[in-house]
Amino acid sequence: MSETMSGAPMLEVSGLTKRFGGLVAVKNLSFSIRPGEILGLIGPNGSGKSTAMKSVMGVERPTAGSVKLDGVELAGLPSHRIARMGVGLVFQHSRPLARQTVLENIKVALLPDKLTRLFADKDVDARARAIAERVGLGGVIDRRPPTLAFADLRRLELAKAVARSPKLVLVDEPFAGLTASEVADFSDLIREFRDDGRAVLLVDHNVKSVSALVDRVLAMYLGERIAEGKASEVMQDETVRRVYLGGALVSTARPEASFKDVTPALQVDKVGVLYGKAQALQDVSLHVHEGEFVSVVGLNGAGKTTLFNAISGLVPYSGDVKWAGRSLAGGTAAAIARAGIVQCPETRELFGDMSVRENLELGGNALSDAERAERLEWLFGLFPILRTRQPQLARTLSGGEQQMLAIARALMMKPKLLILDEPTLGLAPVILETLSKALDRLRETTKITVLLGEQNVTFALPHADRVYVLDHAKIVWEGPPDRFEAEAAATYL
């Protein structure tokens, strides 16, 4: 923090609202950032933090409210005008020019927005080199982006954003996919922005990842501000803790010793997955007993879906996955599904133009007619709403009904292990309760083994016998749900 912080705010957002059709993504949000200050804007998936950031940049046009930079109104201007007034955005993912070198990619950001200037100024080259040097790209300046390491691609994004010397720098998930030492490097670079007297807005999922860097944190949930203050204060905030950790927990966990199988049914052993250059999973080991209900909790991007895709044979991985004592490594996704592992993906993958009934019957394709009818009857008992919706097209169902149909269709395949990936994604709280009850009944009335991936702890913990916390591609905690808040909350907030 520097003395400039006492001055007037550089960015002043007041009453910012962004509506997409009927959905209010950002609701009456107000905040300000002074020069030389770093503000962390945090919130779980779908909280509206990215929309708020995009509204400042002009990528999204605010529905209402004001965004002022040094007293000048930005709301409603196109993003290129806002950029020229001194706002820069460091994108999380972008598509750099693959056929141009790193240097040329940086030069693009230094070009004037004029059709009459065919050739760049002479000093552009020197300036681009200086920027590359500053962000640590000096050694790869003549390489092309597809040959770069993941962290260097992120550095390139940083370089492009600072090329125009913005007064206000917006950074989208600064540390996603980076290793610990790279995180330290990036933190230093972002601190330099602050020391230059720029205002910085960091957007991320949780307080922990940005706490060492930020001067202040604003937490959002469902489009609204729920807390603001120092990182430590926000982490102690009642509302924040409830959103991230859920309320008081009534655990019905069965102790691990109560499962009779000596060798767990599913054994994941030191599994690692690389997506291009990003480490999506690192040395992940976990096990699930027959009949056990295990939750893997982790924020968006922690690696949950990757883990499930590895188990289902959808992505190549290192290490080993054993099911009923047999290695699944190298098996096709179809063979793994036939072995009894059925994944219900977060994207649901329903056949939208087929009826509810048809979707279910497709799931039970391999069953005999009698078996299928019996199974259907059982599922309609589990999800009564689906019985009344049978002739309806799947895509016309509500989000919650679609999720129930997706789970029901997976259950039609009579899985031995059901993998549920983020079933609560995008669902309203009232729907969660219905879904929660269905999972309870599933657990109580059947012997099915369930592996549930969730970022919503409130939903994930009550059902679980055991919990794993996945953070930045690694398992960081394992234990029963009732010890979660005391032991794992700090890594999760």
Next chain:
Amino acid sequence: MPSFVTSRLFWIGALTVIVALVLPTYVSGYVLGLLTVAYYTAVFAMSWDLLFGFAGEVNFGPTFLIGVGAYTAGILDAHFSPGLSIWLCIAAGALAAVVGGVVLALPALRVSGPYFGLTTLVAVLMLQNFIVVAAGLTGGEIGLAVPDVISIDAKTNYWIALGFMLVSGAILFGLSRSAIGLILQASGQDKIQAGALGFNVTKHKLAAFVVSAFFSGLAGALMVFYMGTASVSTFVDVGVGVQIIIAAVLGGRRTVIGAAIGAIFLIGMGELLRPLGELATLIVSVIALVVILFFPDGFLGIIRGGAKA
């Protein structure tokens, strides 16, 4: 950019130009006529490459711009000859194509990708229908006979077409490698980021449409006064547009020069295989398909070999 890739490109270009320059001494008027058409087609393909390869706009209807240019020039000449110089007619054709380019750009600002591609296709069909319906003005399905031609000498026509192709190629290539070309590419890759970097994406894309339309229209108008007629089947038909797109992709997208090479290759092959009759089209199509499937970077990509992007 004194890199390896550029130097290869430069030598290929230089060699092609030298061959083109000495050719009239050795070959017949028929071959020169064929090459004249090939050179104009090369400009069509290069203009298309600027729009698709650099600005990222999927234009399935290059013949809309070509047709507007060709027919405007042709109709003016047919109605006002000899009062109006053909060069004025040609200029008017180019201008009309630019107006057409701006009209075509309007949907591109609202929709993108396949949807924009569809609107360009519809534009071609609309133009085609208009020409057929307004037969009194346009000559309809039979075609429009223009009273004037640039020259009846095969060599003169050849030199004009070659010169035109070289000048257009140099301008389009230069533009693609200039600051504007870089911004266009950045906008085509990631529109949101280009905006956040302070570039007015709309302005740059509109400029690309205008430039592409100008050269397409100019080439179309010149070709009318080489052939002496304008017909739907040579200037507007969707099939002609597909040929131009194949030429550009075959030669190598985002290279400008590749588009010209592809166009000359397609027309040359078509002629070489003509004795085979209908089979010729099939063989050329199969070659094009194989190149596109296995060498998506086209001929130039094959020549560049290891120097992959």
